[in-house]
Amino acid sequence: MASFLCLRLKLRRKPVRVGESGFKKDPGPARMTKQQISKLTMSFSRSRVIAFGGFSTVYLGKFPDSGVAAVKVIDSGSSHRLSAVFRQELQILQRVQHESIVSVIGYCDEGEEGVLVFQYAANGTLHENLHGRWDSLLSWKQRMGIAYQLAQALEYLHERCDPQIVHGDIKASNVLLDSQFNCKLCDFGSAKMGFSSSVQPPLSGPEMIDGGAINAATRPKCGRLATRMMMMGSPGYTDPHYLRTGIATKKSDIYSFGVILLELITGLEAVSSSDCSEKLVCKAKEMLKDESKVTAMLDPRLDVRNNSLGVEAEAVASIAAMCLVDCPTLRPSASDILETMRIRVPSVGFSFSKDKGAA
Template structure:
């Protein structure tokens, strides 16, 4: 008994040392207690977005993560939009109407109401199921949804105030989007697609990457949206469009020619569309000229065949020469690889992220400095 009493202080000291060491290890490496870490950004966002946050409260915010999308009642949907008032409509398409909504906390949101249709409701359910799983800085965030009605589905998204990239590039009348911002947007979009392709389980193919589906937030950062054409898995075999029995997935000018020939949608289809969008950013020209029915890739075919000698011919004249020639050449070379005819030879989005990070480092750094209040771009 005496020996046991003598040993107790040593045992207590050993336990204290072990607990101290564990706490130090937990704080240093962020080991989740009891293995529960569902809201960790590093796990949810994937390798392309894993990063160290700054500031004393950043870790707490990181652990908390964005709010879980909530389920709205139909009466709430009407209340948020002034009973679906026509004056609240900010966008309209063949399958949906978008309203500007004011949430109970007075913040704004974009409310997407799918038109009544059994087919469109199935598409709504598929999109909702996917959106509930996605969390990424450069993917528009789902705030809530309503599935009260049998054929009318509602998705409520964060409000993104600066419109679409397509409007910013092609609406005219304003200043040209600066070169550094264009490269930063390309890099952000590449990160979002890399997350979909490699950071999700199962993997996701967006299916309709285009400038109209890239929104710009208050800081002019990119937010990928519209997952109505998305497919889950490595690839999805569909009925070839030429058969006349299926709608083409994608938009004119951005659609992968390999898909049009084979009917196969894959991650490399997104890579192709991204390549077209990258050319759009470099040139300031639209991906598809409806009047001439001419694709941008066809227009730039001579440049894409000789990127070494002719890449700078493609740069948007509206920039007035205010661009980085080395970055422009690298961007055109990368775009040429992305829109190559053979899908197996196209880079992965992970490789695209790496190449942009290396070749457009200067522009990315300029925009990052602007986020820190050191630049006006």
């Protein structure tokens, strides 16, 4: 589920006064009271619910000056693990600030429920725009701008943050789009930071083995299999190397980015909504081997007669192929992807007139 994320490292502090729109004048998200959160959500009214997750509910928050925000309420009281995930997500969000990562306005840690208040994304998620209920059709230029901005966000997390951050759940529904269809990466509930090369994946949501949920009653108590079961991720986007080893790295994010590139080219979902075994990566296997076959899989809603679009689509498919290679060390870095896109995909020209680094 798309939540909504990020800013600067601050230690826990006393509640602070926020303005009418909830934005603090000093850097970092405001620590808010439960009463403030209740006012934002009209006492957590069901009419304000805009999304559900396995352990959270997202409300539309409204400020007195008509400003809006997304309010993610995490039921962390039911599990020490969920409480730890909330703390971890908050800690990471307080560290990062980037134009292509959604901003966290405030948080509340009173009582058993953790609350994160985020910048509202007016145009929903990339998944909704490509596959869902949104009427607007993303143009090829918009798609390439989103891809480039997402790669910029990954470059920032992987190469500019100290310590580095592995997002852990890159997918179309975690890419929010603002009023100008700019990318805002969100949902850092699975993210890890401070590891030089790899991290042990956190357990969030159902325990997984090879992409499938398992029954806790049948869980082995020890051994390598038990470690592998502590998998998380989203079907269709998860790095196969991660599934085999239980180890997530920056290159796991790159694999997932490659799947999103395929979605942007084809307009197809990462996993069929009717059959979870039908993965886009498998459908696009021939295209990934032979760039000349890209046109046949190009999203029919685009102007497939445009020759320059076809040339760019082939270039993007070649980048996707590099991201999706089985061996993680052979996958490009986020900065490699940006450089290749600058050279081979002219449509992203408007996106790199200024590099979107830390603010």
